[in-house]
């Protein structure tokens with residue numbers, strides 16, 4: 648069965664992941680060259696529905712759709728009928744009646760995007776649902792790692808900080824695990840998820856131990872909007888113990904790369920100088936790869952839809 652939606656990393660096979668990354672690699676090269684336009688999504692209507700704030704992801708999906716020739720519409724969710732009491736599903740059904748080909752959805756509730764995908768007859772891409780999944784982020788992180796390290800397997804990767812509230816951590820754990828990497832989770836006990844045992848990752852509460860000899864250091868923001876209590880004593884104390892600085896990074900391999908999905912809180916989870924150090928930080932490249940990965944994912948979903956429609960007619 649070919650992919651009809653991109654709702655999470657969980658349902659993907661390693662060969663699906665590799666196929667998306669290979670096509671994204673091609674788009675990344677094309678985006679760097681002068682020729683940025685293609686007509687892979689010509690005639691397609693893409694609607695972006697973001698029920699949670701976003702800078703990078705929304706811009707990236709919009710640019711990706713436009714580069715592929717789609718007609719892209721950004722719904723202003725703050726001004727939509729959701730504010731008048733309409734449910735998510737009614738809004739989705741209303742939009743569905745206008746025959747879009749792609750819906751890109753971000754929602755604060757885990758599982759909301761999966762539910763929506765069951766109600767519409769177009770392709771749905773999850774742009775982040777609660778603390779559940781953020782599949783295109785994990786794919787763009789994977790592409791950044793693969794391009795920088797030359798492979799995406801048997802790497803030692805540390806994911807650090809607020810793991811408990813992070814959909815980025817969850818999608819990365821699943822993807823990097825499927826591709827057979829060794830994953831370490833580093834952070835205070837209060838910010839580790841309850842189901843930690845299910846992921847087969849090693850857990851560390853000390854940065855120096857956790858970062859020892861790793862190839863990749865992935866930092867995460869404190870997801871305050873999903874916290875309902877005091878998870879850390881203070882930001883100052885947190886930075887002291889878990890903020891990435893040159894001293895802590897010196898325990899990783901000398902060629903280890905530093906990643907962050909953004910938005911970044913300098914002086915809380917990461918020192919500004921490390922974030923800006925182009926010899927170590929690939930944070931800007933992550934943003935760049937985001938456009939290519941989203942182009943690839945939407946291109947593949949549309950091709951699969953067209954193929955399914957042709958087969959249904961035969």
Ligand code: ASP
Nearest residue numbers: 775781815868908909910
């Ligand atoms: N931008 C990422 C997300 O939407 C990470 C973050 O917000 O910290 O999950």
